[in-house]
Every structure is written in C-alpha cells, then in structure tokens.
Amino acid sequence: MNLDIAVMQVFSGISLFTILVLMSLGLAIIFGLMGVINMAHGELMALGAYVTYLTAYIFGKFMPSLMGVYLFFAIAFSFLVTFAFGWILERGFIRFLYNRPLDTMLATWGLSLVLQQTYRSVFGAQEVSVPMTSWLEGAWEPVTGIQLPLNRLFIVGLTIIVATLLYLALYKTRWGLKTRAVTQNRPMSGAAGINTDRVDAATFAVGSGLAGIAGSVFTMVGSTNPLTGQLYIVDSFIVVVFGGVQTLLGTFLSALVISQTQTTLEYILSGSMAKVTILLLVVAVLYFRPNGLFSSKIRQ
Amino acid sequence: MSTAILSVRNLTVSFDGFRAVDDLNLVVQRDELRCVIGPNGAGKTTLLDMVCGKTKPTRGSIVFKNLELNRMGEYEITRAGVGRKFQNPSVYEDLAVLENLEISYPEQRGVIGSLFFRRTAELRARIEDVAHQVYLADYLDIKAGLLSHGQKQWLEIGMLLMQEPELMLLDEPVAGMSPREREQTAELLKRIAPGRCVMVIEHDMAFVKMIAHKVTVLHQGRLLAEGSMDEIQKDERVIDVYLGH
Amino acid sequence: MLRLGNKFGILSIIALAVLLLVVLPNVLDPFRLNLVSKYLVFAVVGVGIVLVWGYAGILSLGQGIFFGLGGYLMAMFLKLEASAPELPDFMIWSSTETLPWWWEPYHSLTFTALSILIVPSVLAFVLSYAIFRKRVSGVYFAIITLALALTMTVLLVGQQGYTGGANGITDFRTLAGMSIISEEGKRVLYFVQVLFLFAVMGIATAIVRSRVGKILIAIRDREDRVRFSGYDTALFKAFVFTVGALFASIGGALYSVQVGLITPTLVGAVASIELVIYVAVGGRMSIIGAVYGALLVGWSKSIISENFPTVWLFFIGGLFIVITMFLPFGLAGLFARFSGKPGNNVVKARAGEGVRSATGSVAAADGKGSAG
Numbered sequence: 001m002n003l004d005i006a007v008m009q010v011f012s013g014i015s016l017f018t019i020l021v022l023m024s025l026g027l028a029i030i031f032g033l034m035g036v037i038n039m040a041h042g043e044l045m046a047l048g049a050y051v052t053y054l055t056a057y058i059f060g061k062f063m064p065s066l067m068g069v070y071l072f073f074a075i076a077f078s079f080l081v082t083f084a085f086g087w088i089l090e091r092g093f094i095r096f097l098y099n100r101p102l103d104t105m106l107a108t109w110g111l112s113l114v115l116q117q118t119y120r121s122v123f124g125a126q127e128v129s130v131p132m133t134s135w136l137e138g139a140w141e142p143v144t145g146i147q148l149p150l151n152r153l154f155i156v157g158l159t160i161i162v163a164t165l166l167y168l169a170l171y172k173t174r175w176g177l178k179t180r181a182v183t184q185n186r187p188m189s190g191a192a193g194i195n196t197d198r199v200d201a202a203t204f205a206v207g208s209g210l211a212g213i214a215g216s217v218f219t220m221v222g223s224t225n226p227l228t229g230q231l232y233i234v235d236s237f238i239v240v241v242f243g244g245v246q247t248l249l250g251t252f253l254s255a256l257v258i259s260q261t262q263t264t265l266e267y268i269l270s271g272s273m274a275k276v277t278i279l280l281l282v283v284a285v286l287y288f289r290p291n292g293l294f295s296s297k298i299r300q
Numbered sequence: 301m302s303t304a305i306l307s308v309r310n311l312t313v314s315f316d317g318f319r320a321v322d323d324l325n326l327v328v329q330r331d332e333l334r335c336v337i338g339p340n341g342a343g344k345t346t347l348l349d350m351v352c353g354k355t356k357p358t359r360g361s362i363v364f365k366n367l368e369l370n371r372m373g374e375y376e377i378t379r380a381g382v383g384r385k386f387q388n389p390s391v392y393e394d395l396a397v398l399e400n401l402e403i404s405y406p407e408q409r410g411v412i413g414s415l416f417f418r419r420t421a422e423l424r425a426r427i428e429d430v431a432h433q434v435y436l437a438d439y440l441d442i443k444a445g446l447l448s449h450g451q452k453q454w455l456e457i458g459m460l461l462m463q464e465p466e467l468m469l470l471d472e473p474v475a476g477m478s479p480r481e482r483e484q485t486a487e488l489l490k491r492i493a494p495g496r497c498v499m500v501i502e503h504d505m506a507f508v509k510m511i512a513h514k515v516t517v518l519h520q521g522r523l524l525a526e527g528s529m530d531e532i533q534k535d536e537r538v539i540d541v542y543l544g545h
Numbered sequence: 546m547l548r549l550g551n552k553f554g555i556l557s558i559i560a561l562a563v564l565l566l567v568v569l570p571n572v573l574d575p576f577r578l579n580l581v582s583k584y585l586v587f588a589v590v591g592v593g594i595v596l597v598w599g600y601a602g603i604l605s606l607g608q609g610i611f612f613g614l615g616g617y618l619m620a621m622f623l624k625l626e627a628s629a630p631e632l633p634d635f636m637i638w639s640s641t642e643t644l645p646w647w648w649e650p651y652h653s654l655t656f657t658a659l660s661i662l663i664v665p666s667v668l669a670f671v672l673s674y675a676i677f678r679k680r681v682s683g684v685y686f687a688i689i690t691l692a693l694a695l696t697m698t699v700l701l702v703g704q705q706g707y708t709g710g711a712n713g714i715t716d717f718r719t720l721a722g723m724s725i726i727s728e729e730g731k732r733v734l735y736f737v738q739v740l741f742l743f744a745v746m747g748i749a750t751a752i753v754r755s756r757v758g759k760i761l762i763a764i765r766d767r768e769d770r771v772r773f774s775g776y777d778t779a780l781f782k783a784f785v786f787t788v789g790a791l792f793a794s795i796g797g798a799l800y801s802v803q804v805g806l807i808t809p810t811l812v813g814a815v816a817s818i819e820l821v822i823y824v825a826v827g828g829r830m831s832i833i834g835a836v837y838g839a840l841l842v843g844w845s846k847s848i849i850s851e852n853f854p855t856v857w858l859f860f861i862g863g864l865f866i867v868i869t870m871f872l873p874f875g876l877a878g879l880f881a882r883f884s885g886k887p888g889n890n891v892v893k894a895r896a897g898e899g900v901r902s903a904t905g906s907v908a909a910a911d912g913k914g915s916a917g
Contacts (some may be wrong), residue, residue, distance in 0.1 A: 037684050039606055096870055102604040103682050103869040108824065109818055110865025117858035234814070237688045272703030279696040283689060290679045307752065378775040390770045392763045399759050404774050408756075411784045417756040444726065 032245030042229025048215025086208025602765030607690030615797030713808030828877025
C-alpha cells in the first residue's frame with residue numbers, strides 16, 4: 001500500500017470520525033456530567049439531519065439564489081432546533097428520572113421508538129437527501145496523487161471548530177464552571193446560588209445540539225431516513241464507554257481510535273467481522289480498565 | 301505485642317499526589333477500645349477504608365492476626381473477621397431488621413449455601429439476642445428503611461455483631477443521636493469490646509471520654525498524639541490543632 | 546411480590562394455571578392459541594429477567610443473545626431432521642459443500658437439549674463473572690450487553706453458509722418424529738410450553754424465597770455493604786445472570802419449535818429490549834407479573850400489528866415511557882397498592898437503582914459499585 005492510498009484511507013475514515021466525535025461529545029457531556037444515558041440521542045441526530053433537509057428544501061423553493069449558503073443556516077438551525085428540543089425533553093421528562101439511570105435508558109429507548117415512528121409518519125419511510133453545495137464539490141490536491149474531497153475537509157474543519165468551542169465553553173466560561181460545579185456537588189452548588197435546574201437543562205440541551213450538528217454533517221455524506229439515528233448510536237455509546245467520561249479529550253481520542261480502527265479493519269477484513277472485532281476489543285479493554293481507556297484513578 | 305490484633309506500619313495512600321494518610325503506624329490490642337479522633341480531612345475514614353479493604357494503600361502494611369490485609373478483597377477481609385460500620389448508616393432498607401441481621405450471619409455465604417440456607421431455631425434465637433443487645437428487639441419485622449437514624453446505626457452495629465468479628469471498625473457511631481441514645485451506645489460498645497478489638501472514629505469528645513481506653517489523634521494523615529483521654533486533652537499539640545473547645 | 550407462599554400467592558398461581566390449562570385452550574381457535582404459545586415463550590424469558598433486573602438490579606439489554614443461542618441450537622436439530630438426508634437448504638444456496646463438523650452432533654436430541662442448557666449458561670457465567678469482578682455494572686454493563694447482542698446479530702447475518710444469514714433458519718417440520726406444524730402438534734406444544742413455564746416459575750420462586758433472593762435485593766440496593774457482610778457479590782450476580790440466560794435460552798428453543806423458525810432479528814437490540822418491556826409492564830419484581838405482562842403486551846402487539854401497524858412503535862415506545870415514569874413496579878405494583886399491601890417499594894425512588902451517595906452525585910448509580 002503506497003503513501004497516497006494510505007493517506008486517503010485515513011481520510012476516508014474521517015467522515016465516520018467526525019460524526020462519531022460530535023455524537024459522542026454530546027453523549028459524553030450528558031452522561032459524564034449528568035449520569036444520564038439518552039438512548040434517543042441518535043434520533044436527535046436524525047432530527048438535525050431532517051432540519052437540514054428542510055432548510056435545503058425551503059431555500060431551494062423560495063430563495064434559490066441563496067443555495068450556496070444554505071448550509072450555514074442549516075447547521076445553525078439544526079443546532080437550535082435540537083438544542084431547544086433537548087431543553088424541553090430535559091425539563092419535561094428526563095429530570096423525573098435522575099436517580100434511576102437504568103430506567104432512564106429504558107424510557108429514552110421508548111422515546112427513540114416514538115421519534116422514529118414520528119419521522120416515518122411525517123417525512124415518509126424513504127430516504128431524503130440534500131443537494132450538494134456547489135463550492136464543496138471536487139477535491140483539494142495538495143500533492144499530486146492525494147485527493148482530499150472538499151466536503152470532507154469542511155466537515156473536519158467544522159468538527160474541530162465545534163469541539164474547540166465546546167472545550168472553551170466548558171472550561172473557560174462561567175457557564176462551564178457552573179456546569180462542572182453542579183455535576184460534582186449538586187447540593188453545594190444549589191446552596192451557593194446556582195440554578196441547578198437551569199444548568200441541567202442547558203447541559204442536556206447542549207449535548208442534544210451537538211447531536212443536531214452531527215446530523216447536519218451526516219447529510220453531507222449520506223441520505224437520511226427514519227432509522228438514521230440507529231446507525232451511529234451504538235458506536236457512540238461504545239466510544240463514550242471506551243474512552244471514559246472523565247474528560248472530553250478522552251472522548252475525542254476514543255472516537256479517533258475507534259473510527260480509525262474500524263475503517264482500517266473494514267479494509268482488511270469483511271465488513272461484519274470488522275464490527276465484531278471492534279466490539280470484542282472494546283469489551284476486552286473495558287475488562288482491564290473499567291473506567292475507560294483514558295480515565296485516571298479517581299478517589300472513590 | 302502478642303495480643304496485638306491490628307498492626308499498621310508505614311501506611312500511606314495518595315490520591316493524585318494528595319497524601320490522605322502519611323506513613324502511619326498504629327497498634328491495637330485485643331480487648332481494647334481505641335478511639336481515633338482528629339479534624340476533618342485528617343485521614344481517619346481513609347484509614348478505616350484501607351483496613352477493611354475499600355481503598356488500597358499506596359505503601360505500607362496492615363496486619364490483622366498474621367494476615368496481610370493489603371492484598372485481600374473486601375469480602376475476604378470480612379470473612380477473616382473484620383467488621384466495618386460506615387459513616388452513613390448502611391443497612392438494607394428494603395429488608396426487615398430480622399433479615400438484615402440474618403444476612404449478616406457468617407455461615408453459608410456462598411451461592412449454593414445460600415440457596416439451601418435454613419433459618420433454624422438456633423439462628424432465630426441468636427438474631428433475637430443480638431437485636432436485644434442493640435435495643436431493637438421489638439423491631440424485628442420492621443423494614444429497616446423505616447427506622448430512625450439512630451436505630452439504623454444500632455442495626456448496623458447489630459449486623460456487625462452477627463458476624464462475630466474480632467476487629468470492629470466503627471465510623472461515627474453516634475452521629476445524629478440524642479444524648480440518651482449516646483449513653484445507650486456507649487453502654488453497648490463497652491459491653492461488646494471484651495474479647496475483640498474495637499476501633500471507633502468519633503467527633504463527640506464526651507462520648508469518646510465515656511468509652512475510650514486509648515485515644516489516637518490524627519492530623520493531616522499523620523499520627524499526632526496517642527494516649528489516654530486525659531493525656532490527650534492536656535497535650536499541647538492536640539490543643540493547638542484540634543481541641544479548641 | 547416476594548411472598549408467593551402465602552394465600553394470595555397460591556391463589557394467583559392457581560388462577561394462572563386455570564387460565565392457561567383450561568380456559569384458553571378451550572376458548573381460543575388454533576391460530577390464536579399459537580399466538581398465546583408465542584407469548585408464553587417470552588414469559589419464560591421474562592421470568593429470568595425478573596430475577597436479573599427486578600431482584601438483582603442488573604439491566605441486560607442483550608437477553609436476545611441467549612434467546613438466540615437456544616433458538617439456533619434447537620433450529621440446528623430441527624433443520625437437520627427436516628432436511629435429512631440432504632444438507633439444509635440455506636447451505637446448499639450458499640455453496641457450503643459439507644456439513645460443518647460442529648453441526649454434526651445436533652443430529653441427536655439429547656446433545657441438542659444439553660447444549661441448549663449448557664452453552665448459554667457457561668457463556669453467561671464466564672462473561673458476567675469476569676465483568677462483575679471488575680465492578681462494572683449498571684449502565685456500563687447494559688451497554689456492553691447491547692453491544693454483544695449487536696455483535697451476535699452481525700455474526701449470524703454475516704456467516705450465511707452456517708447460520709442461514711439474514712433469513713435465519715426456517716422450515717421445520719418435526720421434532721423427533723412428532724409433527725410440529727400440524728394443528729395437533731401445535732396443541733401438544735402449547736401444553737408442553739405451559740409446563741416449561743411453570744417449571745421455570747417454580748425454580749425462580751425457589752431462588753427468590755431462599756436467602757439468595759434477599760441477598761440479591763441487598764446487592765441491588767447496596768452492593769458494597771453486602772461485600773462487607775462477607776459475600777462475593779460478583780458471584781451472586783453472575784449466578785443470577787446465568788439463570789436468566791438459561792431461561793432465555795430455553796425460551797429461544799421453545800420459540801424455534803413453536804414458531805417454526807429463528808432469525809437474527811430476535812437476537813438484536815430491538816428484540817432484546819422488547820423482552821424487558823414484558824417484565825416492566827407486568828412488574829419487574831413479580832414472577833407472575835412477567836407472565837401476565839407477556840400475555841398482555843404480546844396480545845396488544847398482535848392486535849395492533851394486524852389493524853394499525855404504524856401505531857405499534859408509538860404504543861411500545863409510549864409504554865416504556867409511561868411505565869418507567871409512573872408505574873415502575875408495573876401492574877403488580879399497582880395491584881399491591883390497591884390491595885393495601887405494603888409492597889416492596891416502601892422507600893421512595895428506589896425502583897431497583899441503587900442509592901445516590903450523600904453528596905448527591907450520581908457516582909453510586911453509574912454502575913461502579915462504589916460505596917454509599
């Protein structure tokens with residue numbers, strides 16, 4: 001295998017990586033900071049994808065001249081819609097289940113079924129896709145022989161920006177500080193005047209918004225149907241569990257490891273065996289490091 | 301030294317660089333009721349955590365009757381004869397007092413044994429006896445979750461008694477109790493100390509005075525002073541650090 | 546309902562027996578009786594889930610693994626019997642030349658029966674004990690079971706030559722000579738299934754009423770404390786998980802015989818999680834509840850799928866949400882409340898989850914088995 005193909009091979013795993021990163025960051029925030037596993041996270045991603053589709057449709061119908069920039073609006077709308085939806089979800093539903101993470105899993109699984117059927121009823125069971133943005137077609141050839149598709153580069157760039165913003169928000173802003181305070185010591189935070197309810201809702205909403213962006217990204221590499229959410233959800237769980245929920249960096253690295261391993265294995269083995277190998281590897285790693293690969297020893 | 305039940309040597313544990321317990325040496329004899337006191341964060345609970353196996357030390361040794369506890373798992377340490385009562389009452393809330401005590405009975409603790417476990421008249425008598433000792437004789441059929449805070453503490457001590465441990469580790473047994481309950485607890489502890497070794501963490505000095513044979517003062521993970529309650533109360537270092545009142 | 550030995554318990558068993566052995570076989574037409582047979586299969590699995598989830602607090606989202614194991618192992622026997630002396634049809638279609646060596650022993654019913662009991666149990670025990678010893682439980686464990694169910698589905702679908710692929714193994718005709726597709730045969734099977742159900746219920750009840758049952762509840766609520774009472778909690782959890790796997794496997798085998806086919810769909814995440822809803826509806830701590838839950842949900846599924854197919858996902862999704870939010874102890878819990886029994890949920894917010902630690906963080910409930 002020569003260098004060109006190797007580089008392109010690595011790059012083709014990029015789209016999986018970016019979607020996985022966005023999804024698992026969202027999941028990690030919600031699980032790591034709140035201890036809640038949202039099995040409907042995938043459907044939030046699908047929501048983002050559908051919102052993107054709708055935006056493209058509306059722009060196409062009413063403002064065709066602006067089609068070149070619909071993407072930016074779509075990403076923004078996807079985030080906003082899923083953010084809002086996440087907020088409502090948390091306030092109206094999730095917060096009643098805080099002491100019971102297992103029951104939360106079941107309840108959110110139920111939610112995911114409801115959402116899947118809703119998408120099917122509203123958008124139909126068949127796939128929908130968005131038109132490719134003209135200025136993202138084609139590839140960049142930094143060196144002859146290595147072609148990096150522009151839309152993939154865009155996705156990578158977007159993911160890096162989002163991840164950086166998230167990191168800054170969590171560690172450099174007052175909101176981030178409050179969030180981390182609440183997750184570490186809820187009663188004290190409440191006593192110190194932090195509106196813990198608000199923080200919970202905001203955290204869940206941000207996590208959901210990330211899924212929405214992931215959905216937007218997804219539309220650039222695939223078509224959407226009601227079951228789209230199911231495509232990445234288990235992988236996202238694996239990434240979160242594998243990487244541990246101590247740090248966002250851990251989640252990031254975990255997504256990298258898993259997506260690269262997966263695409264490489266798929267190249268070598270058949271598709272199904274690749275998946276099996278990954279899953280067994282993860283279980284094996286968890287056996288030796290139950291807190292995740294990138295976690296450090298915490299005081300119990 | 302030959303009647304020493306617990307011997308702690310150079311015990312150290314650090315969490316991410318913070319030394320909760322630092323090079324601690326401690327010896328407790330049979331029939332002794334030792335109280336461990338110290339300001340918050342002195343390492344008292346961590347010490348107990350290490351003895352009962354909840355936390356693994358970074359360095360040092362904990363020897364209980366010739367067994368190195370350092371390398372054993374919690375349930376193994378328990379089976380070896382160490383009983384621990386936790387800071388927050390840790391009882392089985394959904395089970396009745398009787399069942400709580402029964403579970404603590406130190407026989408047939410494997411799966412097969414438990415499947416075929418029969419509640420004999422003898423066992424019932426023993427449960428009733430222990431319940432009586434911890435002032436819960438009338439509460440046998442009550443769900444543990446419904447007991448008062450102080451009663452839960454007693455139940456936990458009762459559960460330990462069922463196990464017949466040679467070393468009992470009690471973490472703040474009278475926290476949240478009324479004065480009368482404290483007296484009763486002091487009585488209880490004095491009654492059960494003979495024949496075993498009891499180590500108590502407490503903040504209530506009056507209570508400590510009622511029960512302690514010997515007192516160990518910890519500060520910042522290290523041994524600050526050791527002696528009878530009188531000696532400790534007069535010790536300058538201790539007064540400086542702790543016994544402001 | 547912990548106490549099945551009291552008057553109320555005995556009455557409900559008798560009522561169930563009458564319902565299943567007398568009422569239904571005489572009231573329902575063969576088609577519907579077959580449907581009930583199918584629900585009873587899920588009831589068998591459900592009883593195991595009551596032990597694992599209701600009593601020990603372990604949520605397994607991968608019971609489909611063991612259901613599938615039992616189902617496929619039985620399918621191998623049935624298929625060999627149906628295709629003899631030739632190769633099973635799917636092997637011929639996949640150009641598999643000869644019967645794989647590990648299919649050979651499944652000509653024997655005894656071997657098949659033994660492997661249905663032993664293979665899933667050993668697998669379940671080894672896996673779960675190793676994982677529980679590492680103090681992995683709760684949410685992490687649930688996700689692992691989910692991942693493993695997915696793995697198994699992928700394997701089954703991918704190895705078409707050996708497993709029938711996505712279509713599974715189908716077209717069974719007889720079980721040791723007796724027809725399983727004739728009306729008569731199916732009727733006999735129905736009663737055999739009821740027998741297995743009661744056998745499984747009996748075992749579960751015995752476990753629950755023994756000291757093990759109490760220890761499981763104690764483990765569910767405060768695992769660390771139980772360790773400090775001198776118990777190897779990982780062993781107990783592995784034990785109950787294995788029992789659950791065993792029941793699921795038996796259920797799977799019954800399914801193959803009853804329905805006449807086995808597919809990878811029954812192994813995957815969706816099916817595995819659906820198995821939990823039967824128990825959630827009936828009452829996660831009620832062995833009898835699991836049976837009624839399976840009957841009710843199964844019956845609803847049939848009606849809805851026949852008449853309003855698009856409503857099904859809304860229905861079951863909604864069920865999950867409603868039950869977990871408002872009826873965590875299912876119908877059995879509702880029943881207990883109305884009949885004035887104190888029930889098992891005296892202490893609030895303790896639907897089998899473990900305790901929030903004193904600082905209010907969820908560390909204790911995220912599945913790490915940490916101390917209270």
